[in-house]
Amino acid sequence: MGRGGKRFGRGRGGKRGGGGSGERQAYKSFEELRRDNANLRKYYTAQNLVGEDEFPALIEAMRTILPTNFRITGSRQQAMDIREQIVGEFVPHIRETTVDGAEIEAPHPLEWYPNGLGWQFSIPRIALKKSKELSRFHSFLVTETEVGNISRQEAVSMVPPLLLDVQPSHWVLDMCAAPGSKTAQLVEAVEAGAEPGRPPSGLVVANDADYKRACMLVHQMNRLSSPNVVVTNHSGEQFPNIYRPGSPREVVQFDRILCDVPCSGDGTTRKNVRVWETWRPDDAHTLNPVQSKILQRAVHLLKTGGRLVYSTCSLNPVENEAVVAHVLDRFGAALRLVDVSAELPALKRRPGLSTWKVMARDGSIHGSPETIVPETLSRSHYRNRMQLFPLAPARMAELGIERCLRIYPHLQNTGGFFVAVIEKVAPITADEKRRAAREGDAMEEDEDAVLPGDDDDDDNNDDGDDSANVNVDGSANANDDEDDDAAGVKRLATDASDIGADDAEAKRPKVDGKGGSRRTPFQPDCPREGPALRENPFVFLDARASELQGILDYYGVRESMSRRGFLSRIEDGSFRSIYYVAEPVRQLMELAGQRLRVVNTGIRVFNRNCVKDAGCAFRLVGEGVSLLLPHLDEKYVVDVSLGDLQTLLEHVNPLLSALSEGLQERLRAVDPSSSVVVRYDPAAAAAAAGSAEAQQQQQQQPPPPPHARLTATLTIPCWRGHASVSVHVSKTQLSSLIHRVLGRTVDRNGADGTRLDNNGRTEATAATETIGATTTEPEATEPEATEPVQ
């Protein structure tokens, strides 16, 4: 599906749901939008999804606005701290809040989500303006989302990664990953239990066919700071074969694969209200062949014994059971549907359908392919019509199609979702391979097909709605969830670039032996289709023969950190940043060579600084600190007390003399103009600060100070200037830290007007007074805005 090939654009341009003019539709509020569609209602009535008695409740739920959901992310300890902050600091106040006499539904954990880390709330936007408590909670969510401690995600969209059962040793492929909310869960599962500084042996390949959307994944991955992720840009159905050396060549297969495929998104009507206007019966017919091909490719790429999850945010059996049943049928005994009824027991779900009907373009409904006349379907849909219907009842029973999960909006106040968990129980035989190729490849994609939502704009649309629930990022937009499921329609990529799965032309990695630096570019010189990747290719750096050695020596990075993971993007023989990938990522990239279109990978660990007298031309970068920390010379890792941490957070470039003597001494052991990492370990600090008795007393005073709730260690990159020291984090990260450590709510710009300069003036006053004047510490360069605090 390349640019010159089929185009799934409606040709109507503009925003999803727009007409043919290419102009944006006039803004309509949630109430104004007609939340009904005669064909949709007729179609789902005919499917008998939930029985006649229950159907009105289902349709009614589909018409109401969705609550907001989020997940607490990150390392276990840190996630627990954030959870406690929500439970202890916000929930009790919100419970007592009323707005215009009405009670507000307090945030509550999703019953079925493990460890109380999935949350839901419904706060009308209008209420925010009327309650200080609600607006404080909102600010907190916005800040923590930006720094990566919270991820906004529709509740049901959290289910597929949980059922994939990812372990830290697994190689995981996310076929249709952007914008990456599920990928984030997969990465967390791979990272779970990893020891500090020791990346796990698993990896996650986050792939998306749409280059622009693959770039959205990069942002998501940066928040996660994992060296075990690669972002790639291929059509899922043509994800390339990667070979291990040997004869015969063995294809790299994955332990786990997620196929969260593009779909009509009619399970998202509560969020993406325009689906009511744009839903058409044959959208599903167009999607079915692409969905099948993606799933079929995933089956080939799955290890025997591996698990695959197929999911959509559509209720339509043509996009769900039809795809699963026909692919299972093609692969015979190699696949089985897994019974996951015992997993996530508190999650309400209904079984997959073993029979359903198909609606033609004219709205006529058919129980079997025999009654459909060619005029009522497009030519390609008509040719593919067998794939849209169920298999014979006996075969459907044999496949155990009821093991699929259907989640309906009225069951537990969510969106609608479909999930199938598939296991590859035996290798695919030659016969099955031939049959799959024959039937799968024979499926045609619709040349003239047009899909809802297939426009050139980003999925986030700006139909603000004051009556809508409040999103974590501060907008009231019904459609702008980071999570695509909530954003509504899943798109078919149109500008994907593919390297054919069996592209014999694929070249091996180039090795530049000259000058000792081994350079292995991992992007095709000339992608066959799609836009050229904007960045230079990644090149692995040889620690012994490059500038890297000097940097590692300066910071005393021990050999316990493998030297094989350092890489960079080289421009004019030089590099600005140094990244690090875990060993499995290096292996994959070496095996793949130019077959893999890598958009991004690795965590930034060092950045070139622009300070002339610095001992090292590179400084430490926040996102790489936790990875480097266990390997760094202790000289650069400075433990601080709560008092010193408070000074560092409350003051802009505090003078060394403002810190405790012990800390001054530690900092003076480091050259001026250098990076250092400040570490605050709450348990160690409490032990150092006093006896168990003192701690107990502290705990008896309700409510505890914010830092008493901190249990995870904080590591913060700092810049040690000549006479001062400054925290090197973005403004949002600073806000998050000030809130977590000092209990003060600060806006996202990092200032609450109370941070002090060395003359005791507040930030705001100092800024007005010092316009045109030099700052106290010119060498303390401003940090970049994307560095997370560990």
Ligand SMILES: C[S@@+](CC[C@H](N)C(=O)[O-])C[C@H]1O[C@@H](n2cnc3c(N)ncnc32)[C@H](O)[C@@H]1O
């Ligand atoms: C439902 S969204 C994925 C949502 C994502 N899994 C998440 O949880 O954030 C579907 C994605 O599939 C991508 N896509 C469309 N056609 C594709 C194809 N043929 N192969 C791979 N990805 C495709 C779209 O660009 C879109 O980002």
